[in-house]
Amino acid sequence: MPTPEPKFVQHLGRSYLVVAQFPNTESGIKESNQYMTRHPKAGVLLVEGDQVLLSHSDDKGTGTGPSNMTAKAKRAVLNYGAGVCLDAYRQTFCGDGARTIALSFDLTTRQADAAIDAGRELAGGTAFA
Known part of the structure; x- marks a missing residue:
């Protein structure tokens, strides 16, 4: 699907x-x-x-946009795509952790963590470097 x-x-x-x-x-x-x-x-x-x-509820609504993203987030978007990063971040709302999200996208746990952080930055949340 x-x-x-x-x-x-x-x-x-x-x-x-x-x-x-x-x-x-x-x-x-x-x-x-x-x-x-x-x-x-x-x-x-x-x-x-x-x-x-x-x-x-934690979304402050100030999308940082790709030009203001950290280098780590830019690499994640380049490697996995903005859609995957945003979807990985969205799955954290349901309580899914990096391991579960990694299985969903056929990524390692570290890659899923990077995708989640990049999605958070794209959505306007706090950046974690």
Whole structure:
């Protein structure tokens, strides 16, 4: 099954990584509440049109962009691709560790750690050098 490209949304002048989205209906709101119960670090970012968008509660929403990334993160993006790095970072929201994420992408644990950190930088989180 192909992995969808990460979705970012602009809100209040910042860019946020959307970890899940649900229809803005009674059943969609129920599903989003169930998702947030299973993933306590997810929260409602905003309701946009007919969609409820969830993001990670620690996402400060200031995407650093590729030009401001650390050298380690640039290498990870070059080696594994921005989509893999962002998806690896997104999987940490569910409580997955580097070992589990490494198995998902056929990487070593060190490579998964680098991909997670690069994804965090791309999403606007804190950089760990």
